[in-house]
Amino acid sequence: MSNAGSKRAAQPIRRVKGTRDLLPPDTAVWAAVEATARQVFERYGYGEVRTPILEETELFVRGVGEATDIVGKEMYTFTDKGGRSLTLRPESTASVARAYVENGLQQWPSPVKLFYIGPQFRYERPQKGRYRQFFQIGAELLGDPGPISDAELLLMLVDFLGALEFTGLTVLLNTVGGEESREAYRRELVRFLEPKKDLLSEDSRRRLDTNPLRILDTKSRAERELLEGAPRLVDSLTSEDREHFEAVRGVLDRFGVSYRLDDRLVRGLDYYTRTVFEITAAGLGAQDAIVGGGRYDGLISEVGGAETPGIGFAIGADRLIDVLPESFRRRALPAPAVLVATVGDVPLDEALALAQELRAAGLPALAELARRSVKNSLKRADRLGLAHVLLLGADELAAGEVTVKDLSTGDQVRLGRAEVADRLRSVAAAGSPDQDDEEEER
Numbered sequence: 425m426s427n428a429g430s431k432r433a434a435q436p437i438r439r440v441k442g443t444r445d446l447l448p449p450d451t452a453v454w455a456a457v458e459a460t461a462r463q464v465f466e467r468y469g470y471g472e473v474r475t476p477i478l479e480e481t482e483l484f485v486r487g488v489g490e491a492t493d494i495v496g497k498e499m500y501t502f503t504d505k506g507g508r509s510l511t512l513r514p515e516s517t518a519s520v521a522r523a524y525v526e527n528g529l530q531q532w533p534s535p536v537k538l539f540y541i542g543p544q545f546r547y548e549r550p551q552k553g554r555y556r557q558f559f560q561i562g563a564e565l566l567g568d569p570g571p572i573s574d575a576e577l578l579l580m581l582v583d584f585l586g587a588l589e590f591t592g593l594t595v596l597l598n599t600v601g602g603e604e605s606r607e608a609y610r611r612e613l614v615r616f617l618e619p620k621k622d623l624l625s626e627d628s629r630r631r632l633d634t635n636p637l638r639i640l641d642t643k644s645r646a647e648r649e650l651l652e653g654a655p656r657l658v659d660s661l662t663s664e665d666r667e668h669f670e671a672v673r674g675v676l677d678r679f680g681v682s683y684r685l686d687d688r689l690v691r692g693l694d695y696y697t698r699t700v701f702e703i704t705a706a707g708l709g710a711q712d713a714i715v716g717g718g719r720y721d722g723l724i725s726e727v728g729g730a731e732t733p734g735i736g737f738a739i740g741a742d743r744l745i746d747v748l749p750e751s752f753r754r755r756a757l758p759a760p761a762v763l764v765a766t767v768g769d770v771p772l773d774e775a776l777a778l779a780q781e782l783r784a785a786g787l788p789a790l791a792e793l794a795r796r797s798v799k800n801s802l803k804r805a806d807r808l809g810l811a812h813v814l815l816l817g818a819d820e821l822a823a824g825e826v827t828v829k830d831l832s833t834g835d836q837v838r839l840g841r842a843e844v845a846d847r848l849r850s851v852a853a854a855g856s857p858d859q860d861d862e863e864e865e866r
Contacts, residue, residue, distance in 0.1 A: 440556070440557075441550060441556070442547075442548075442550040442555050442556025442557065443555060443556060443557045444555060444557075449757050449758065450745075452756055452757055452758050453745060453748065453753055453756040453757065454741070454745060455756075456752075456755070456756030457561075457588065457741065457744065457745060457748070457756070458541050458561070458741075460584065460587050460588060461539070461541060461561050461584060462539075462541075463587075464580065464583050464584040464587055465539045465563055465580065465584070467583075468537065468576070468580045468583075469537050470537040470538060470539040470563055470580075471537065471538060471539070472538070472539055472540065472541070473520055473523060473538040473539070473540050474540065474542065475513070475516060475519035475520060475522070475523050475540065475542075476513075476519070477512060477513055477542075477543065477545075478510050478511070478512060478513070479510070479511055479513050479518075479519055479522065480508065480509065480510060480511070481499070481501050481509040481510060481511040482509070483511075483518050483519070483522055483727060484499060484511055484513075484514060484515075484518055486518075486726050486727060487517070487518030487521060487522070487695065487723060487726055487727050488514070488515065488518055488695065489635070489695065494514050494515065494546065495514075497547075497548075498514060498546040498547050498548050499511050499512070499514050499545075499546070499547070500512040500514075500545045500546075500547055512544075512545035513544055513545065514544055514545060514546045515544055515560070515738065516540050516542065516544065516560060516562055516738065517562070517564060517695075517720070517723070517736055517738065518723070518727065520538055520540065520564045520736075521564075521566075521723050521724050521726075521727045521729070521734070522727050524536065524538075524566055524724065524729065524732070525724060525727060525728055525729035529566070530567070530729060530730060530732060534566075534567030534568055535565050535566055535567040535568035535573060536565075536566045536567050537563070537564075537565050537566075538563065538564050538566070539561075539562065539563040539564075540560070540561075540562055540563070541559070541560075541561050541741070542559065542560065543557050543558070543559050544557075544558055544559070544560050545557055545558075546558070553740075553742060553743045553746055554742075554743075555742060558740060558741075558742050559740075559741040559742055560738045560739060560740060560741060561738070561739045561741050561744070562717075562736060562737055562738035562739065563577070563580070563736055563737060564734055564735075564736035565577055565734065565735050565736065566724070566732055566733070566734045567732055567733065567734070568733060569721060569733035570671075571668050571669075571671035571672040571675065571699075572671075572675060573735055574672045574698075574699045574719060574735055575671075575672050575675035575676055575679075576675075577717075577735055577736070577737065578595055578676065578681060578701065578703075579679060579681065581703055581715060581737060582595070582681055582703070585703065585705065585714065585715070588744075588748060588749065588752050589748075589749040589751050589752040590705040590714070590749060591705065591706055591707075591749070592705055592706025592707065593682065593703055593704070593705055593706075594682050594683065594684055594703070594704050594705075595676065595681060595682065595683035595684070595701055595702075595703050596683070596684055596686045596689055596701060596702040596703070596704060596713070597672070597673070597676075597683045597684065597685055597686065597689075597699070597700075597701050598657075598685065598686050598687055598688075598689040598690070598699075598700050598701070599657070599658070599661065599665060599668070599669040599698050599699055599700070600637065600657060600690055600696055600697060600698065600700055600718070601657060601660065601661050601662070601665040601697070601698060602662065602664070602665050602697055602698060602721070603697070603722075604662050604665075605657070605660050605661045605662050605665045606637065606657075606660075606697075608660040609637070609655065609657045609659075609660035610636055610637065612655040612660060613636045613637070613639075613640075613654060613655060614632060614636050616653075616654050616655055617632055617636065617639065617654070618632075620650055623646070623647075623650055624639070624647065624650070625642075625644060625647065628642060628644075628647060637657075637690045638690060639651070640654075640688045640689075640690045641688070641689075641690050651688070656687050657687060658687055665698060668698055668699070669698070669699065672699055686702075689701070689702060695720040695722060695723045695726070696718040696719065696720055697718075697719050697720060697721045697722060698718070698719040698721070699718055699719045699735065700716075700717070700718030700719070701716065701717060701718060701737075702714075702715065702716040703715045703716075705747075708747050714739065714743075714744060714747070715737055715738070715739040715744075716737065716738070717735070717736050717737025717738060718735065718736075718737075719733070719734070719735040720734050720735065720736070721733040721734065758788065759787075759788055759852060760788070760809065760810055760811055761787075761788035761789055761790050761808075761810060762782070762787070762788075762789050762790070762810060762811070762812045762813065762814055762848060763789075763790045763791075763792065763801060763804070763805040763808070763810050763812075763813045763814070764776075764778045764779045764782075764789055764790065764791045764792065764813075764814045764816065765792045765796065765798065765801035765813055765814070765815055765816070766792065766795075766815075766816050766817070767798055767815055767816060767817035767818070767820075768817055768818060769818070770816055770817060770818055770821055772791075772792065772793065772794075772795065774816050774821060775791040775792050775816060776791045776793075778791070778814060778816060778826065778841070778844075779791035781841075781845070782844070782845055782848070785845040787845055787848055787849070789814075790808075790810075798815065801813060802829070802831065805831060806831055810831065811830065811831055811832060811851075812828055812829065812830055812831065812848065812851075813828075813829045813831065814826050814827070814828055814829075814844065815827040815828075815829060815836075820838065824840060824841050825838045825839060825840055825841060826838070826839055826840075826841055826844050828844065828847065828848075
């Protein structure tokens with residue numbers, strides 16, 4: 425027996441745990457969401473930034489905060505061959521801040537508006553909607569400290585989610601104040617929680633020493649009950665922080681943005697200051713938050729730049745697409761192609777030639793690239809979910825015609841070759857809602 429014959433089949437290589445393959449037609453939906461983000465964000469003056477997936481570990485230790493779960497537990501960090509400690513980026517705001525400083529963007533006219541779309545990496549337990557390689561869509565506004573910037577960012581987010589056809593949007597809004605306000609509140613909160621320290625979880629006891637405001641973000645029902653009667657951050661705000669927050673609310677009121685104050689909303693990262701927010705949508709159940717973000721006026725200086733105010737947000741694209749309204753998902757799917765097949769001895773490149781004509785006319789078309797019987801071509805088209813097969817036999821070729829077969833009804837008609845594209849367009853239009861009706865539905 426030859427060596428080749430005795431070889432065992434190689435074991436299949438599987439994807440890394442916590443990652444996934446995105447396949448058609450889902451990738452068409454992803455592309456449509458990303459295209460919508462680009463359209464809306466660019467309308468507000470944002471330009472796309474693409475930062476490296478690898479960054480020096482120190483960037484996230486300083487930028488995100490050493491006391492956060494991201495830095496303490498979740499980062500993919502390794503030492504490269506040059507002895508440098510590198511990390512797969514767990515979030516992009518710190519990377520954008522680094523790029524802002526390193527590339528001299530502080531010299532650009534303020535504010536600088538940037539958005540990003542790309543993968544992030546965190547080592548956490550994989551579960552539905554949460555992956556170790558996940559994707560975020562986010563934006564950062566750098567260089568303007570005013571409340572109008574906060575409000576405009578929220579208006580852009582509401583526009584974006586509306587363009588994705590989410591309904592019942594509500595902004596959950598809070599302020600965590602500036603440094604002076606937070607320090608005053610920190611003392612009050614620690615004074616309240618110290619006598620109850622033994623009732624806190626291990627994580628919360630650690631946060632009591634490092635970042636007590638994060639305890640307000642607890643998901644534990646027992647700890648949430650424990651926080652009943654805790655001091656409110658709003659009572660520790662300086663007059664300047666209070667005026668900023670009231671101004672943000674005033675602009676949202678003017679533009680009819682629905683919001684709800686939530687004095688337990690603090691967000692999960694250490695760099696937030698003043699305005700923080702989440703946006704929820706109706707019909708998503710208990711986990712109804714789609715996006716979160718806030719102001720971070722100290723981040724740029726943490727990564728080595730001059731004092732520069734900023735505000736931004738990040739959307740988990742994986743979950744966003746999981747909960748997309750079905751109406752947007754249907755619109756995002758590509759138009760169904762037609763299959764062009766030859767009959768008998770007609771050369772295969774005749775099918776390719778007709779497919780090329782349809783593609784040049786803007787219509788999606790597949791050509792049979794291997795010899796198949798008509799029966800097998802029809803079966804293949806049905807498995808692909810196609811509505812029509814175009815048949816080219818010797819008679820059709822000689823007459824300059826095409827047989828169009830409707831797979832849903834079994835009907836077929838012969839048309840002049842020049843008529844085929846218009847016929848397919850009219851059939852597609854008849855199967856879509858009238859544009860005026862769509863506008864009324866919105």
